[in-house]
Amino acid sequence: MATSASSSRVAVAATVKTAAALLLLMVWPAAAGGGGWDDAHATFYGDETGAETMQGACGYGDLFRQGYGLETTALSVALFNEGWSCGGCYELRCQGSTYCKPGGAPVTVTATNLCPANYSKPDGNWCNPPLRHFDLSKPMFLRLVTDFHVGIIPVGYRRVPCAKRGGVRFEMKGNRWWVAVLVFNVAGAGDVKAMAVRGSKDGQWMDMTRSWGQIWNVHPRHIGQGLSFRVVAGDGRAVALDDAVPPTWAFGQSFEAKGQF
Numbered sequence: 001m002a003t004s005a006s007s008s009r010v011a012v013a014a015t016v017k018t019a020a021a022l023l024l025l026m027v028w029p030a031a032a033g034g035g036g037w038d039d040a041h042a043t044f045y046g047d048e049t050g051a052e053t054m055q056g057a058c059g060y061g062d063l064f065r066q067g068y069g070l071e072t073t074a075l076s077v078a079l080f081n082e083g084w085s086c087g088g089c090y091e092l093r094c095q096g097s098t099y100c101k102p103g104g105a106p107v108t109v110t111a112t113n114l115c116p117a118n119y120s121k122p123d124g125n126w127c128n129p130p131l132r133h134f135d136l137s138k139p140m141f142l143r144l145v146t147d148f149h150v151g152i153i154p155v156g157y158r159r160v161p162c163a164k165r166g167g168v169r170f171e172m173k174g175n176r177w178w179v180a181v182l183v184f185n186v187a188g189a190g191d192v193k194a195m196a197v198r199g200s201k202d203g204q205w206m207d208m209t210r211s212w213g214q215i216w217n218v219h220p221r222h223i224g225q226g227l228s229f230r231v232v233a234g235d236g237r238a239v240a241l242d243d244a245v246p247p248t249w250a251f252g253q254s255f256e257a258k259g260q261f
Contacts, residue, residue: 161189
């Protein structure tokens with residue numbers, strides 16, 4: 001009976017280990033941000049210079065200066081998620097079109113803008129919900145197709161981790177009555193779901209509210225203080241960036257923190 005009980009325990013343990021391994025295999029792709037492909041469509045806006053892709057509904061400005069360059073996309077309303085998707089990275093591949101480039105090499109882009117809906121035109125507007133659509137910079141679209149005149153192509157897409165150079169960056173915005181900060185150059189998940197700020201004088205963490213896109217409100221009492229930020233990414237990971245902004249900061253200035261995801 002002792003031998004039988006021991007064998008049973010071994011069998012149970014083996015079953016638990018197998019189940020745990022299978023669960024890990026199921027969860028790992030999603031946790032890594034490189035899961036299965038979903039279907040969508042893609043087109044482009046602007047010309048080869050990317051001038052029309054600057055600024056936009058995420059609050060970014062000069063995308064070259066901020067490190068995003070031309071590897072960007074506007075998202076349809078369904079994907080944009082009221083701006084919470086800003087900063088997230090997507091891998092796209094052309095599929096099911098004779099215009100797909102041979103070899104089908106995918107592109108990786110960062111969400112920096114909104115492709116707005118047109119409810120007065122319910123048919124033929126690819127950015128109306130619930131459609132999933134990517135409005136790419138023209139250089140990114142040209143990497144997927146043999147001829148940009150095709151206009152719209154079916155694509156497969158998936159969220160992927162963002163690879164960024166240097167630390168998380170902050171740009172101070174506003175005036176003496178309204179203070180805000182743009183958070184950008186966020187690696188990993190790329191998008192931000194929560195922030196907190198700590199002034200060098202008061203030393204207390206204060207939760208921040210999002211204004212729009214990736215622009216977050218800062219209390220005016222923090223003017224003249226050095227600022228530390230706690231950033232929570234869309235995947236729940238958090239990083240505290242001490243002394244990211246010096247007390248001598250001025251509106252319009254950008255600062256790079258020493259930490260990153």
